[in-house]
Amino acid sequence: MSVVGIERHGAVTLIIIDNPPVNALSQAVREGLLSAIVDADGDDECQAILIVCSGRTFIAGADITEFGKPPAEPYLPVVVARIEACKKPVVAAIHGTALGGGFEIALGCHYRIALGSAAVGLPEVHLGLLPGASGTQRLPRLIGAEAAMDMMLSGNPVKADKALESGAIDRVAEVDLLSEAIDFMKECIEQGPRRIRDMEIAAVDARVFDVERKKIAAKTRGLMSPERIIRCVELATKTSFDDGLAGEREMFLECMASSQSDGLRHAFFAERQVAKIPGIAKETSGREVKTVAVIGAGTMGAGIAYNCLAAGFNVTILDNNQEGLERGVKTIKRLCAGGVERGKISDAEMQESLKRFSHAESYADIVGADLVIEAVFESMAFKKEVFGALDKVMKAGAILASNTSTLNIDEIAASTARPQDVIGLHFFSPAHIMRLLEIVRGADTADDVIVSSLALAKKLNKIGVVVGNCFGFVGNRMLYSYGRENQMMLLEGVAPETIDQVLFDWGMAMGPNAVGDLAGLDVGYKVRQERSDLPDDPRFYRIADALAELGRYGQKTGKGIYLYEEGSRKPVPDPEVAVLIAKEARRLGIERRNISDEEIVQRCIYGLVVEGARILEEGIAERSGDIDVIWMNGYGFPRHRGGPMHYADSIGIKHVYETVCEFRERFGAMYWEPPELLKSLADSGGKFADFE
């Protein structure tokens, strides 16, 4: 089946691209498009050329699956330049999204018409790249340097009406794109080709570039491609079109070869792989979920309920404590109002959503719900009591989910007569903001319940990752290793602010000590108190326990490992904590020493990798990419490093294995015995990504 077809509509030649699912610019598409353009340009009966796409969208960009492989001609810039060089007008008819190279193809055309529902964008920055097919030189000439820079640095798509306003497109089709494009061609034929490369770029104050650099510095934290996008646009204002193109090409190839882009491209695909569950047929349909009941009106319950309400579900929140219920309802209404204040929803939409919201104190009020999400206190006894009660009243086929963050989902399911309907839906706080949803599969969980949960995640605009049942599942189980090393290094002599700064500079969104104070040291403390399987090691989380026992929970009590001034969330080192740590170290006979930044990073990050390898060996995660997705979307792991497992692959498993062996010698086998998988990959030169 040809991916590029030709049709004649009178004097107009239609070039139709048909490369599902998103008409990506594979080598075959580039070749077919170039050949079709050359033929049409040489066809005397053809007065104008229209480029359209079949399927759900215009070209969504270069084919990312080809990246990292030897480049294959024709190169995209060549195709774009040949389109622009056509003697007769070439028009792009856009539906869906014209993104990246797709929009660059459209910019090579002389005119652009788009459906009102369409959007255009240059999202390359999200992949650690920059528009590499002349977008950095054409767009500034079309819409101005500043508007072009904003579009490329945000990477966000621009809706057709706004694109029309800026001049990025020339016409919006109201009803039928093809027929209105054919009509539009008549004007284009009269006007003849209009080449962006010949346009003068509007004058701009040269200082805007440094202002932009300062503006993005905090957000992009040393990422390569944003800085180079600015440089490319700067070039466009100062040099000829061809010199600008040469600079763009050089910087594009530099970004393409970077580990940052490798990590970001891995993240892109890994976040799409998670929805594919081996052993569950693609055509398995889920159960219909329209009404959701949330049990527990605390912070998590209210956040989950709001999340479901905003996504269009009918929602009932239930709590047997009247005061708690009122607090939860107030929180949900405040979040709804916040959505209006932030312009995310209109007042009418908020009113409509509140019509779908109710609250209850008795299970009898929720018997008809399609899905129940339990979000009560993290106590196994309490959860079993709730599930036992739900089992008695809920309609047959209702999905019974627990928001537990660590507890055994099979044990919870065993308190019902319907374990096939039970699943874990582990939301991350704040539930309405964090994109990650760990979907915990019980031994008996039915396939259609898993499919329903993945569909729920998508509807909530979250990334649902199916994980197995063990303490802490994937994310929190690995967090123990990461936190353990942080705690150990505190005892060994490193100040909390030093560990936090080193890991922040390495790319983590926040250091582990600041995270502990944010989440609340009491939360982890209570979970550890409930556990009977913790390492027999008096040093294990000793500082976190000591602080919790002193009532120093973190931000919520004004002090934890850090101090917090009234109304401030800024962590301030506390000399009292330094004294406490030194005293505990002496009591435990730990010799204090300086620890290098490199060791701080290796102990925390390789601690993650070792636990991740064990998780893969046990089949708790389907793929190493799933673990990466969890840590990038739930724990602030830097996306440009692609997640802990991809990071290990990128620096070399053998190097990681040898370092882990060294740590075993220095710190003991209790934590640093290398998993068999790590050893075998090191021996075979393999990667976690190859592990199935």
Ligand code: T1G
């Ligand atoms: N290349 C290859 N495959 C792609 C792809 C792409 N550009 N975009 C999507 N897919 C696959 C995706 O992996 C999934 O596959 C399926 O399509 C549906 O995707 C030179 C260098 C277009 C908004 O960054 O943002 O051009 O899992 O689940 O939610 O300057 O896909 O079904 O097997 O995301 O409806 C720039 C990336 C590339 C756009 C659709 N373009 N794609 O979202 O579906 S770099 C992008 C998206 C570039 C030039 C530079 C989204 C979408 P599978 P999906 P969706």
